[in-house]
Amino acid sequence: MRRSLENVPAYLAGKPAAALPGLTSFKVSSNENPYSPLPEVVAALSFEQINRYPDISNTRLRDLLAAKYHLVTDNFATGTGSVGVLQQIVQATCDFEDEIVHAWRSFEAYPIVAAVNGAISVPVPLRADESHDLDAMCAAITARTQLILICQPNNPTGVAAKRDELVHFLDRVPAHVTVVIDEAYVEFITDQRIADSLDLFHNYKNVAILRTFSKAYGLAGLRVGYAIAHLDLAETIRKCTLPFGVSNIAEDAAIAALKYEDKLMVRVRHILEERSRVSEALTAQGWKLSDSQANFVWLRMPGKTGVFTQSAAEVGLSVRPYGDEGVRITIGEDEANSRLIEMCATFIKEVGQV
Numbered sequence: 203m204r205r206s207l208e209n210v211p212a213y214l215a216g217k218p219a220a221a222l223p224g225l226t227s228f229k230v231s232s233n234e235n236p237y238s239p240l241p242e243v244v245a246a247l248s249f250e251q252i253n254r255y256p257d258i259s260n261t262r263l264r265d266l267l268a269a270k271y272h273l274v275t276d277n278f279a280t281g282t283g284s285v286g287v288l289q290q291i292v293q294a295t296c297d298f299e300d301e302i303v304h305a306w307r308s309f310e311a312y313p314i315v316a317a318v319n320g321a322i323s324v325p326v327p328l329r330a331d332e333s334h335d336l337d338a339m340c341a342a343i344t345a346r347t348q349l350i351l352i353c354q355p356n357n358p359t360g361v362a363a364k365r366d367e368l369v370h371f372l373d374r375v376p377a378h379v380t381v382v383i384d385e386a387y388v389e390f391i392t393d394q395r396i397a398d399s400l401d402l403f404h405n406y407k408n409v410a411i412l413r414t415f416s417k418a419y420g421l422a423g424l425r426v427g428y429a430i431a432h433l434d435l436a437e438t439i440r441k442c443t444l445p446f447g448v449s450n451i452a453e454d455a456a457i458a459a460l461k462y463e464d465k466l467m468v469r470v471r472h473i474l475e476e477r478s479r480v481s482e483a484l485t486a487q488g489w490k491l492s493d494s495q496a497n498f499v500w501l502r503m504p505g506k507t508g509v510f511t512q513s514a515a516e517v518g519l520s521v522r523p524y525g526d527e528g529v530r531i532t533i534g535e536d537e538a539n540s541r542l543i544e545m546c547a548t549f550i551k552e553v554g555q556v
């Protein structure tokens with residue numbers, strides 16, 4: 203076995219909620235979309251051809267994405283979820299022991315994907331307001347840096363970098379270093395001060411964007427993500443594709459999700475209303491929330507993470523603890539959100555301010 207993998211942690215997936223007698227339990231630990239698929243999406247899945255391999259280059263889907271973003275098909279590379287595409291990007295950009303700069307705490311797959319591919323992860327601590335410290339990330343660039351990951355908004359803290367600071371950052375990154383803006387939650391961004399990443403993509407030849415059908419489009423179980431990249435990088439990312447990784451069913455579903463996007467965005471808007479309801483209620487109770495631009499909220503609570511996670515489980519909510527740093531809770535079904543609000547009120551009364 204490769205010795206460099208000995209200390210690589212396993213990916214810790216959000217746990218399903220334990221069943222409790224007389225109470226519906228909710229899994230709010232994986233930032234999934236709480237809605238089951240649209241009937242139109244289910245109807246579009248064609249099982250008749252599953253004896254055949256899928257289209258290795260997902261051309262139908264990439265054509266549609268090209269039309270959606272006014273780009274060309276070859277600006278797109280697909281993969282098994284955006285984490286699959288991220289892996290391809292690392293393979294496309296990093297040789298052995300090249301460095302990948304990313305914020306920390308951030309999406310837990312970053313250091314894993316780096317190590318598995320022989321690259322070195324360079325984590326840069328978040329600022330006190332839970333945002334990326336872009337100055338420190340700039341300072342962390344060395345001659346070995348090939349890739350920078352900006353988690354926008356950041357998982358698990360929810361904060362997104364503002365347009366001006368991101369532009370100032372991109373102006374300072376050497377042109378040969380690829381900057382990937384990981385926008386798994388982009389559809390949940392409401393703050394107008396956050397840049398349109400497509401503008402950044404057009405203005406910087408070293409910027410690529412990572413997006414997914416897993417969150418707003420509700421297809422986490424089918425594994426479809428994509429990169430928007432300049433032509434030479436996009437081609438190299440496609441070279442690193444796991445052959446036939448995106449199944450024909452998954453491609454059908456992604457195509458249908460784009461077709462019925464308006465209906466899906468109605469659901470997204472409801473999740474956003476629920477995010478406001480939860481954030482306002484928790485703030486009124488005295489919790490200090492970061493400015494979440496995603497479909498989850500983040501409660502930093504060193505010393506109380508374990509007891510909070512346990513209290514949530516006792517009322518049928520499976521939340522996502524991060525060591526003893528804090529807890530990330532997905533905005534889920536209305537009932538789950540109401541239960542969270544109640545539980546947080548009780549927690550603050552019984553355990554005290556965090």
Ligand SMILES: Cc1ncc(COP(=O)(O)O)c(C=O)c1O
Pocket residue numbers: 232233282283284285286309353356357384386413414415416422425426427
């Ligand atoms: C920031 C971020 N990027 C990427 C992903 C990967 O999602 P998927 O592989 O389902 O597209 C996630 C999943 O939680 C995420 O939080």
